[in-house]
Amino acid sequence: MPGFEIFGDEERKEVQDVLDTGVLFRYGFDQARKGHWKAKAFEAELAKLTGTQYCHLCSSGTAAVSIALTACGVGAGDEVIVPPFTFVATIEAVLGAGAVPVFAEIDETLCLNSDAVNAVITPRTKAVLLVHMCGSMAGIDEIKALCEQKGLVLIEDACQALGGSLNGKALGTFGHMGCFSFDPVKTITCGEGGAVVTDDKKLYTIAEGYADHGHDHTGSDRGLEGHPILGTNFRISELNAAVGLAQLRKIDYILKKQRAHKKAIKDAMSRFSEITFRKIPDEKGDTATFLSFFLPEEEQARKLAGKFADAGVDGCFYWYDNNWHYIRQWDHLKKLKSAARLPIALLENRPDYENIDLPQSDQIMSRTISMLIKLSWTEDELKQRIEKIVGVIDKG
Numbered sequence: 248m249p250g251f252e253i254f255g256d257e258e259r260k261e262v263q264d265v266l267d268t269g270v271l272f273r274y275g276f277d278q279a280r281k282g283h284w285k286a287k288a289f290e291a292e293l294a295k296l297t298g299t300q301y302c303h304l305c306s307s308g309t310a311a312v313s314i315a316l317t318a319c320g321v322g323a324g325d326e327v328i329v330p331p332f333t334f335v336a337t338i339e340a341v342l343g344a345g346a347v348p349v350f351a352e353i354d355e356t357l358c359l360n361s362d363a364v365n366a367v368i369t370p371r372t373k374a375v376l377l378v379h380m381c382g383s384m385a386g387i388d389e390i391k392a393l394c395e396q397k398g399l400v401l402i403e404d405a406c407q408a409l410g411g412s413l414n415g416k417a418l419g420t421f422g423h424m425g426c427f428s429f430d431p432v433k434t435i436t437c438g439e440g441g442a443v444v445t446d447d448k449k450l451y452t453i454a455e456g457y458a459d460h461g462h463d464h465t466g467s468d469r470g471l472e473g474h475p476i477l478g479t480n481f482r483i484s485e486l487n488a489a490v491g492l493a494q495l496r497k498i499d500y501i502l503k504k505q506r507a508h509k510k511a512i513k514d515a516m517s518r519f520s521e522i523t524f525r526k527i528p529d530e531k532g533d534t535a536t537f538l539s540f541f542l543p544e545e546e547q548a549r550k551l552a553g554k555f556a557d558a559g560v561d562g563c564f565y566w567y568d569n570n571w572h573y574i575r576q577w578d579h580l581k582k583l584k585s586a587a588r589l590p591i592a593l594l595e596n597r598p599d600y601e602n603i604d605l606p607q608s609d610q611i612m613s614r615t616i617s618m619l620i621k622l623s624w625t626e627d628e629l630k631q632r633i634e635k636i637v638g639v640i641d642k643g
């Protein structure tokens with residue numbers, strides 16, 4: 248997830264355009280901005296890249312998920328099926344909407360499994376929030392078919408999967424709405440930023456209004472605009488959008504580099520019969536931000552992760568013990584610890600988050616190691632890294 252590795256003159260130039268006009272706001276100031284509309288330009292280019300009709304930029308990936316939920320009509324008391332392996336932001340957005348996260352098992356795609364989703368559907372289920380974790384995709388076709396059959400909203404959290412695709416179709420474009428993040432560790436970054444994409448004009452209209460206090464964005468006087476709905480402020484600034492625009496134009500280079508680096512490491516590791524790799528429904532559409540693989544047993548995985556750390560193979564993650572991405576360590580969520588009472592606290596039949604049982608996900612995550620793939624490795628660094636990795640595994 249290396250946008251920060253390639254910050255350069257292109258980003259500086261786009262930001263300078265904005266600084267030269269002094270217009271930091273994405274709306275209005277038509278004369279003063281001298282033709283610079285960075286947020287709008289970013290939206291047009293991201294829509295083109297993902298092959299969608301509509302794109303709206305916002306202040307973060309978390310905001311994007313919040314916007315998507317609201318635009319798709321997911322609100323108070325609605326159950327939303329989520330994976331236990333994600334960034335906790337996904338869950339926070341559901342709670343923020345007043346909705347109820349319902350966890351389902353993942354499979355060896357490291358994403359939600361369609362049978363597992365089916366198993367937790369209730370009459371209150373409104374949506375499935377499908378997260379494409381660590382740069383690669385879920386078994387989308389099965390989950391989409393299930394959502395269609397059950398009449399559920401499908402939202403894709405593609406915050407970690409910009410530029411990925413399944414059979415040529417961009418991740419984030421299979422459901423009703425797709426979400427992206429441009430925070431500092433994502434494939435491209437603009438400091439803080441996010442986006443939603445959709446082919447549905449109605450959803451887009453709600454999304455872009457909701458993200459700006461319900462403004463309908465018609466006419467040329469902001470003060471006279473209508474407000475069909477209440478909203479909030481999830482706007483992005485022109486400064487951030489300018490950085491993102493320059494970064495987005497580097498996406499082909501980023502993906503090519505990542506894929507080459509990942510392939511070299513994966514090829515070298517393939518000769519170890521005890522290692523198996525994450526299931527990837529379409530290898531060609533993998534963004535290759537991570538190489539994720541499994542050991543036969545938890546103990547072996549934990550040991551190998553330790554050995555990689557000792558040998559100086561940086562960027563290796565054993566998520567099962569990591570506080571960030573897997574439910575096992577999310578004590579704040581399990582106890583619903585929040586600064587103030589959450590809407591879900593009013594629901595009597597909410598899930599018992601302290602006693603959630605996800606044996607299949609535990610079984611997978613306890614055996615999983617993910618390696619970050621960097622852009623900035625030189626040929627030499629990559630070679631040395633592979634030698635180190637192979638050496639560590641060889642020694643057992």
Ligand SMILES: *Cc1c(COP(=O)(O)O)cnc(C)c1O
Pocket residue numbers: 306307308309310312333334336337378404406407428429430440441
């Ligand atoms: C990063 C991320 C988010 C949130 O994005 P921010 O821009 O950091 O708010 C949401 N979901 C997933 C899966 C992420 O990785």
